[in-house]
Amino acid sequence: MRIGILISGLVAVALVGCSKKENTSHDLKTFDVTEASSSDRGPPSIGPTAAPGVAFSYKYDFSLADEKISAVQEAHAAKCEALGVVRCRITGLNYTIGDNDTVTADLQVKLAPDIARGFGREASATVTQAGGRLSHTEFSGEDTAPSTDVATSSQSNAATRIAAIERQLEAKGPRDAERAQLQAQLDALRSQGEQAASTLADNRSKLAATPMTFFYYGKGGISGFAGQNPLFEAGRSFVASLVTMITVVLQLLAYLLPWLLLLGVLVLLWRTPPFRAAKRWWKEKGEADAPAD
Template identity: 25%
Template sequence: MAKLRVALLLGLTVAACGRKGDTGAPTPQISVAPAGVKSAAPSRSGPGQPPSAHHDGAAFIAYSYSLGFELPARRIDEVQRAHRTACEALGPSRCQLINASRSGGEGDAAEAHLDLRIVPDEVKSFEARLAATTGDAGGTMLTSSVTGEDITRELIDADAALKAKRTLRDRLQTLLEHREGRLSDLLAVEKALSETQQQLDTATAELSELQQRVSFSKLSIDYRSTQPLGSTARPLATAVAEAGQTISTSLALLLTVVVAVVPWLVPAGLLLWLAGKLRARRDARRKGSLIPPP
């Protein structure tokens, strides 16, 4: 019984250490990329472009790219579809579609959006293909930006927590296999094992998400329509169209006022007529009292 309780206490201590993390421990080696995929963004030349993500093999950077294109509204669907096809041609192991949306018509201010995930070493060539496709459709690139987030510390902590949870789970499983001690102790071990397994699943998912952010870069693409020729006259046409609506609204308001007031005009006129008659009689009597008798 004493042996069981000591082992259980030791296992729970390992779990607590795994949650806190050991900042003084050497940096573990973490594999964050699948086979054939680099875990760093490719080096890019030009202002505002990031350096290599690896610094002596210790840093892990999650990059996000954003592109903005302007092109004729009638070509937006075609270009967006071509960009999706280019991603699909790379295969799901190198490019993945996350989200696609489209709004507006051909004669209106049309917009579209794409969210992709792409392996870092494909970003530069893929951007060039997107720009070429858009240029062939009469469009231009308006914006291009990139941001990077260093998640090295998060990866190290997640990896250490995962190892600690696995160690604790293995020790608890060993205790259950021996089945020594009181029934209450065994039930406590089973409960601890269940909770540890849940924590292990959560830690595994967190580490997988961090690895995905490094292995795949996020690429957001926005499309918007160019203003058609003669668009300078559009405000005037809009004003003329709105003028008719304004006149109709004013007439409706005037009719409402007339309908509300007319029923009160008859009694109001009658009251005014009676008041006038009473005033005339009062004035006549006053004048009659002022005339001296003969």
């Protein structure tokens, strides 16, 4: 009987252990990054979390064919305009065709904070559909809470002191000597209050609209070569090869030049009069020491 109870207990413990092992394995699998494809080089699917008092700004760098940049830029601008000026407004736009027909462009918008992340994802998807890719993204935040707290406290203190000084001025006579001093303090406090109000207004403006900038970079192209520029690529290869050749030559000179300089110094010393006299003396001494036949 005791043996049966013991066996039943061991089986129960084993089942519980297996269950915990399976659950642990399942939990670990949730965080397993080895299942991701090695060819997946996209950005991480993360973004800034909404935080009270933090003003975020977004930057995206897109790389795509030059002839596609204009259409993609227009699509992003049209999407912003469709949201309306309250939710999105365009604040800047640039489109430049440089050397080798390389196109660079940028688009600057300001968005309602609650739609900024979604707008950025949709913009990236539009670039991908056009055959381009997101090459760089940057989210930066400015914590306005500390400056807001300081400005609020400063504004409140200034208002309290202004009210107290105004009561004192009402009690003073027009020729009282202390009146000028109180008036100077009052002007300084009003200036302090205005500065605090300006800081608060600036922080509210930052929190009300999220700036987002799109940068578009092309590679230059010639019609008929699928957006590629073989001459430009060949030129880059030539320059790279030339740089490699110069590097190798300089490295060889760096190793050999000290030895060549040393050899040159020895040759010059060998030809100086003292060395020639020493050679003659050595030769004459050798002939004198040689046994006569």
